[in-house]
Amino acid sequence: MLFEIIMTICFFIIGASITSFFQCAFYRKINGPGAFGEKRSFCENCGHRLGVIDLIPVFGWLLLKGKCRYCGSRIPGRYPLAEAIGGLSFSALFFVSGLSVKTLFGAALCTLLIAISLYDVDTRRIPNVMNLLLFIVTAVYVICGGLTRRGLISSLAGGLVIPALIMLLAFLMEKKTGRQALGGGDLKMLAGTGLLLGTGLSILNILFMSLFGLVYAAVRRKKKTDAFAFAPFISASTFVLYLFGRQIGGVFFGDVWSSL
Ligand SMILES: [Zn+2]
Structure with a gap:
């Protein structure tokens, strides 16, 4: 103890x-x-x-x-x-x-998420090198059979298909509202986190980060039209899903979870 x-x-x-x-x-x-x-x-x-x-x-x-x-x-x-x-x-x-591999990798993941979030808060952008590092670290973890052993297809779908869909959605929203919905750095970040989490959890990741962002937008006092750094919300959501993915995935997807 x-x-x-x-x-x-x-x-x-x-x-x-x-x-x-x-x-x-x-x-x-x-x-x-x-x-x-x-x-x-x-x-x-x-x-x-x-x-x-x-x-x-x-x-x-x-x-x-x-x-x-x-x-x-x-x-x-x-x-x-x-x-x-x-x-x-x-x-x-x-x-x-x-003391486990999950904790060790989690520490690397957490370090990168912290760096990306702080940089985004300070400058409103995410350096490509940070996103690249995130992608490499998660790729290594997935290749080594990390998290759930769902297989590469799920990870690739989470890392490529879902960010592509979000990009399309962001593009359409931008056309409609004339305001940038999600930055390019955020999208690249979603490729790294998507690769890590796989398809099912990536969908939940989008849901959670949007919720966190909405809560923040509701409680903060500044003008509603101000844009704010989004990386901290992607980070928070990714971290929660990394730690409790199995449990949360089970709640949302039931028995299908293991195949997502
Ligand atoms: Zn002083």
Whole structure:
């Protein structure tokens, strides 16, 4: 029991640290490496170098009550929030699957999903290299017989046919409304996640990510016409289906599940 608790905490720390690393790396990439002329992390407002406590994911922010220790300016809550989500995702992996191949691969998957989501939130685009990596990692997992051993046809249909159908749908919606419904990066991402999940779960993935997106659109306060990054919703849905695909697939498709 003690071992499980310690491992869950370790997985949380790994996930939160990876998220923290990406946030920092992307911030520098987007704002230029020379901001404040420092190589180490610094406060966005006053440029003061950050100490060890300031850099602890999630808890650093809590200890400082969300304010810079040096100038008192507010540190945006999205940083500790993202770190907490990254940490909890990693903990969930261990909690559900223990020390296993599924957890190991899940950690790689999770790392990529976190990176893609953060980059999309910051820039509204997903670099091709990230989507390519996602595709390669999932392809390796599928070829090694991962997830459900449904066979290659199901994976190929999930990775190619479903994204193609979504592309068609997005194209038609765009023609009708004159607004971009889904970005090209999102579609490429769906090829990677579709390959991983197979046909049945890919259909559920579309359903879940749309639901998550709709809930978010309903609760956020900004103008309704604003577009928002969609990768976090694809990531959340994919991760849930990766962890609980068997159970959720069974609920939606019953006995047919194993052949989808
Ligand atoms: Zn400051």
